[in-house]
Amino acid sequence: LIAMQNIQKDYHLGETVVHALTGVDLTIEKGEFVAVWGPSGSGKTTLMNLMGTVDEPSAGQILINGQDVLSLSDNQRTELRNQTIGFVFQGFNLLPVLSALENVMLPLQIKGDPASKVKEKARLRLDEVGLSGFSHHRPGKLSGGQQQRVAIARALVTDPSLVIADEPTANLDSDTSRKIIGLMRNLNNKNGATFIFSTHDQRLLDQCDRLIKLEDGKIINGGNGKC
Amino acid sequence: LIAMQNIQKDYHLGETVVHALTGVDLTIEKGEFVAVWGPSGSGKTTLMNLMGTVDEPSAGQILINGQDVLSLSDNQRTELRNQTIGFVFQGFNLLPVLSALENVMLPLQIKGDPASKVKEKARLRLDEVGLSGFSHHRPGKLSGGQQQRVAIARALVTDPSLVIADEPTANLDSDTSRKIIGLMRNLNNKNGATFIFSTHDQRLLDQCDRLIKLEDGKIINGGNGKC
Numbered sequence: 001l002i003a004m005q006n007i008q009k010d011y012h013l014g015e016t017v018v019h020a021l022t023g024v025d026l027t028i029e030k031g032e033f034v035a036v037w038g039p040s041g042s043g044k045t046t047l048m049n050l051m052g053t054v055d056e057p058s059a060g061q062i063l064i065n066g067q068d069v070l071s072l073s074d075n076q077r078t079e080l081r082n083q084t085i086g087f088v089f090q091g092f093n094l095l096p097v098l099s100a101l102e103n104v105m106l107p108l109q110i111k112g113d114p115a116s117k118v119k120e121k122a123r124l125r126l127d128e129v130g131l132s133g134f135s136h137h138r139p140g141k142l143s144g145g146q147q148q149r150v151a152i153a154r155a156l157v158t159d160p161s162l163v164i165a166d167e168p169t170a171n172l173d174s175d176t177s178r179k180i181i182g183l184m185r186n187l188n189n190k191n192g193a194t195f196i197f198s199t200h201d202q203r204l205l206d207q208c209d210r211l212i213k214l215e216d217g218k219i220i221n222g223g224n225g226k227c
Numbered sequence: 228l229i230a231m232q233n234i235q236k237d238y239h240l241g242e243t244v245v246h247a248l249t250g251v252d253l254t255i256e257k258g259e260f261v262a263v264w265g266p267s268g269s270g271k272t273t274l275m276n277l278m279g280t281v282d283e284p285s286a287g288q289i290l291i292n293g294q295d296v297l298s299l300s301d302n303q304r305t306e307l308r309n310q311t312i313g314f315v316f317q318g319f320n321l322l323p324v325l326s327a328l329e330n331v332m333l334p335l336q337i338k339g340d341p342a343s344k345v346k347e348k349a350r351l352r353l354d355e356v357g358l359s360g361f362s363h364h365r366p367g368k369l370s371g372g373q374q375q376r377v378a379i380a381r382a383l384v385t386d387p388s389l390v391i392a393d394e395p396t397a398n399l400d401s402d403t404s405r406k407i408i409g410l411m412r413n414l415n416n417k418n419g420a421t422f423i424f425s426t427h428d429q430r431l432l433d434q435c436d437r438l439i440k441l442e443d444g445k446i447i448n449g450g451n452g453k454c
């Protein structure tokens with residue numbers, strides 16, 4: 001599904017260069033349930049953003065479904081994201097002026113789903129993450145973990161074939177975490193959706209099929225560790 | 228140090244009322260190291276905000292150092308916060324246009340510390356949380372866990388007698404977490420600084436002296452649980 005070759009990502013900050021990722025070679029097959037683990041600052045978010053086509057590498061190649069992502073236009077890349085990828089951001093990135101329900105409806109509206117179906121699908125997704133009753137709260141009127149769950153519901157609402165989640169349980173208690181992890185495992189088992197997540201959460205690490213260890217922007221375990 | 232009596236906090240959302248905290252009675256003594264634990268949405272942030280005078284209760288009384296917080300003017304409350312409280316927000320609340328160093332310097336500048344001392348103190352605090360070398364990054368150029376650590380450094384820079392931390396290790400890996408927890412325990416043991424934190428992190432819960440369990444806005448373990 002995803003093939004990354006010799007990926008380099010540098011950030012330029014005035015005079016300094018931060019080598020956020022170096023020499024990353026990685027293949028993710030359809031239907032995998034992969035965890036990315038590493039210290040704070042090791043490059044997980046950078047890697048998630050590249051895989052989700054939210055950002056571009058400084059060097060190297062990324063293929064998604066055989067397509068060279070860097071050869072696509074911005075519009076084609078946006079289309080690819082909207083049609084096949086669900087992304088849970090570490091900082092949630094919810095729209096503050098929309099309610100929880102409207103935030104979750106948005107990807108379906110962009111995709112062009114029939115209006116009669118959109119609200120119902122979004123409601124179901126919010127119920128699944130334990131937020132029935134909070135549909136009308138705007139993000140600023142939700143707790144941290146509730147915002148995180150709206151972000152998760154939004155990422156799952158289009159039934160994406162690829163879900164990329166950046167520390168999706170960081171703000172959740174263990175019971176709520178367990179439900180969310182169960183939900184993701186279920187979608188992976190039943191629908192074959194591919195899951196790639198970065199996490200510091202041992203409960204989530206216990207559930208993965210394969211572990212990628214990052215340190216200082218490099219993969220240090222060959223990308224094929226046991227969970 | 229802190230006495231809360233019959234605290235009620237309601238949020239009004241159009242027609243609905245959310246009872247975020249109900250009937251909370253709580254006393255925190257000087258030098259305590261207290262954890263607040265509970266499911267997502269149970270009222271932890273609301274409680275932290277009330278204790279830190281960042282927000283006001285709908286009913287009930289809060290005394291800090293014997294002072295009735297609600298009888299103070301806004302200016303007096305701001306003064307109290309700046310002089311004696313260090314607050315780590317769940318969402319960090321860093322100023323995006325200031326560098327990491329400038330964010331950490333700010334409370335000292337507000338306090339009126341000599342300019343020659345301010346930069347040095349701020350640098351030391353950033354080193355302590357493992358961020359030497361990142362002083363010039365603005366928050367948007369930092370990883371999630373690095374932003375969280377800037378927020379922690381900023382909360383500690385004025386050597387506050389009361390530190391209130393809302394899920395301070397949510398975005399940190401276990402090694403970095405352990406260092407931060409060690410740092411907080413050390414300040415508590417050496418300087419007698421009182422620590423109150425909300426957390427889902429078992430490593431942090433293992434270190435506390437006393438546990439307060441919240442559920443649906445109520446304290447369910449008498450506020451005096453073992454850790």
Ligand SMILES: Nc1ncnc2c1ncn2[C@@H]1O[C@H](COP(=O)(O)OP(=O)(O)OP(=O)(O)O)[C@@H](O)[C@H]1O
Pocket residue numbers: 134137140141142143144145146171172173238239240245246247265266267268269270271272273274317
């Ligand atoms: N401004 C607001 N308006 C309406 N409801 C609110 C507001 N802020 C918080 N709430 C609600 O109050 C309840 C308690 O919120 P709080 O942020 O204190 O929870 P929490 O325990 O910190 O949760 P988490 O672990 O997810 O951070 C939640 O159900 C939340 O939706």
Ligand SMILES: Nc1ncnc2c1ncn2[C@@H]1O[C@H](COP(=O)(O)OP(=O)(O)OP(=O)(O)O)[C@@H](O)[C@H]1O
Pocket residue numbers: 011012013018019020038039040041042043044045046047090361364367368369370371372373398399400
């Ligand atoms: N826009 C940027 N400009 C400069 N440096 C950056 C930028 N974004 C990230 N960095 C740096 O790149 C490195 C990797 O960042 P990244 O966000 O990928 O880490 P991470 O593994 O997700 O960390 P965390 O677990 O704390 O979220 C960090 O050292 C960070 O400071």
Ligand SMILES: [Mg+2]
Pocket residue numbers: 044045046090166370371372
């Ligand atoms: Mg990150």
Ligand SMILES: [Mg+2]
Pocket residue numbers: 143144145271272273317393
């Ligand atoms: Mg909270």
